[in-house]
Amino acid sequence: MIKMDKFIINGGNQLNGSVRIGGAKNAVLPIMACTLLADGTYSITNVPDLRDVRTMKKLLESIGAGVETDGGTLTVNTRNCVNYEAPYDLVKTMRASIYVLGPLISRFGYAKVSLPGGCAWGPRPVNLHIEGLRKMGARIAIENGYIIARADTLKGAHISFDLPSVGATGNLMMAAALAEGTTVLENAAREPEITATAQFLTSMGARIEGTGTDHLVIRGVPSLHPADTLIIPDRIEAGTFMVAAHMTGGEVVLEHAEPAHLAAVIDKIEESGARVTIEDRRITVASDGVVSPVNITTAVYPGFPTDMQAQWMSLMSVAGGSSVLTDTIYPDRFTHVAELRRFGADITLDHNVAIVKGVAALSGAPVMSTDLRASASLIIAGLVARGQTDVSRIYHIDRGYEHIEKKLGALGADIRRELETLIT
Numbered sequence: 001m002i003k004m005d006k007f008i009i010n011g012g013n014q015l016n017g018s019v020r021i022g023g024a025k026n027a028v029l030p031i032m033a034c035t036l037l038a039d040g041t042y043s044i045t046n047v048p049d050l051r052d053v054r055t056m057k058k059l060l061e062s063i064g065a066g067v068e069t070d071g072g073t074l075t076v077n078t079r080n081c082v083n084y085e086a087p088y089d090l091v092k093t094m095r096a097s098i099y100v101l102g103p104l105i106s107r108f109g110y111a112k113v114s115l116p117g118g119c120a121w122g123p124r125p126v127n128l129h130i131e132g133l134r135k136m137g138a139r140i141a142i143e144n145g146y147i148i149a150r151a152d153t154l155k156g157a158h159i160s161f162d163l164p165s166v167g168a169t170g171n172l173m174m175a176a177a178l179a180e181g182t183t184v185l186e187n188a189a190r191e192p193e194i195t196a197t198a199q200f201l202t203s204m205g206a207r208i209e210g211t212g213t214d215h216l217v218i219r220g221v222p223s224l225h226p227a228d229t230l231i232i233p234d235r236i237e238a239g240t241f242m243v244a245a246h247m248t249g250g251e252v253v254l255e256h257a258e259p260a261h262l263a264a265v266i267d268k269i270e271e272s273g274a275r276v277t278i279e280d281r282r283i284t285v286a287s288d289g290v291v292s293p294v295n296i297t298t299a300v301y302p303g304f305p306t307d308m309q310a311q312w313m314s315l316m317s318v319a320g321g322s323s324v325l326t327d328t329i330y331p332d333r334f335t336h337v338a339e340l341r342r343f344g345a346d347i348t349l350d351h352n353v354a355i356v357k358g359v360a361a362l363s364g365a366p367v368m369s370t371d372l373r374a375s376a377s378l379i380i381a382g383l384v385a386r387g388q389t390d391v392s393r394i395y396h397i398d399r400g401y402e403h404i405e406k407k408l409g410a411l412g413a414d415i416r417r418e419l420e421t422l423i424t
């Protein structure tokens with residue numbers, strides 16, 4: 001018998017009130033991996049309570065670190081790291097496990113990391129991570145599904161990415177911090193989470209120039225030291241709540257958000273008819289529920305994030321007209337289309353371009369989560385759909401949204417979690 005949680009949502013309630021945005025999943029994961037670069041004790045605060053954080057905790061523990069959780073604070077002790085492996089069982093549940101590759105090979109000269117497979121919505125290669133490490137002198141073989149990396153010393157290298165990969169930039173930045181000589185990363189990712197990782201490395205003693213730009217120069221140092229940090233707010237969680245507030249025609253205040261990281265989303269949501277007010281780290285979204293159609297094309301930061309494409313599709317499915325959504329980052333990331341159609345959404349997909357014709361109303365339906373952001377799109381569609389929506393396989397959402405049903409419930413949504421028996 002397999003049991004899994006599902007959400008039961010009764011649509012139609014406006015969202016009103018305030019919600020605290022948690023720490024960014026995509027910042028805390030590489031930052032936890034950075035702790036492998038120097039022996040000692042680290043304190044990481046504003047850590048969200050997410051399944052991916054628990055997976056990274058298990059991974060660090062399997063390497064030999066001690067990780068204690070106290071509310072939103074993680075204390076990581078990396079004095080006894082002896083097992084330089086990331087096993088398949090952990091990597092298959094979280095691709096970001098690959099972030100331990102750079103630190104392990106750089107610090108210990110050996111790493112065995114399960115090669116991440118594809119994602120529910122398509123291939124997600126890691127060739128840029130591997131090619132970059134090879135350029136730095138690592139000897140890398142793929143054996144029995146594992147990346148086996150060896151190096152006596154990593155040497156600085158000039159690496160120009162074909163495309164600005166977030167993960168490869170993070171991994172190579174970590175590897176380069178302890179390498180011999182200077183590494184240049186050209187066409188590097190400059191997502192805020194990468195900037196936060198670079199800042200954390202700098203506080204550990206790394207010498208990084210160009211932080212926040214696509215041209216990073218990392219001058220290797222012989223050793224680093226532990227440091228403490230506060231995780232930046234999760235811009236995708238914030239964007240998801242902004243869309244939900246607009247769809248339901250409510251007024252929601254996002255507390256502890258970072259408006260500067262959300263400029264592209266804020267522009268688009270205003271264009272689609274919501275009123276957005278910004279006061280320091282507080283963003284207020286107010287809407288009368290009238291959604292204008294607005295096209296988006298996903299792009300690397302500071303463009304519109306691919307991690308918001310699915311939620312934008314839910315919003316556009318109730319817009320007063322047609323819109324075109326193009327994903328240039330992940331052309332296959334559209335598994336939510338078939339599920340959104342079950343609500344009555346009118347969506348046509350041609351390769352990586354979706355044409356969404358807004359309908360007057362969605363109707364509740366049983367739907368299935370296929371991945372993290374797709375799950376978010378189904379939940380917010382359920383919030384406005386007429387009648388009941390059951391969203392199954394929500395283990396995906398627990399990877400990256402902290403207690404989403406509690407946060408939505410506190411804003412007035414009718415949503416509850418139930419245990420579902422899938423096979424008997």
Ligand code: UD1
Nearest residue numbers: 026096124125126127128129164165166167168307329330
């Ligand atoms: C990270 C985020 C994810 C987000 C994505 C794009 C984390 C933990 N995850 O994923 O939420 O959706 O950035 O913003 O931070 N690529 C290659 N070869 C590689 C690596 C990537 O071809 O070696 C391609 C990918 O297929 C994709 C593009 O580069 O088309 C961007 O991927 P990347 O930025 O690496 O995404 P992730 O780091 O996996």
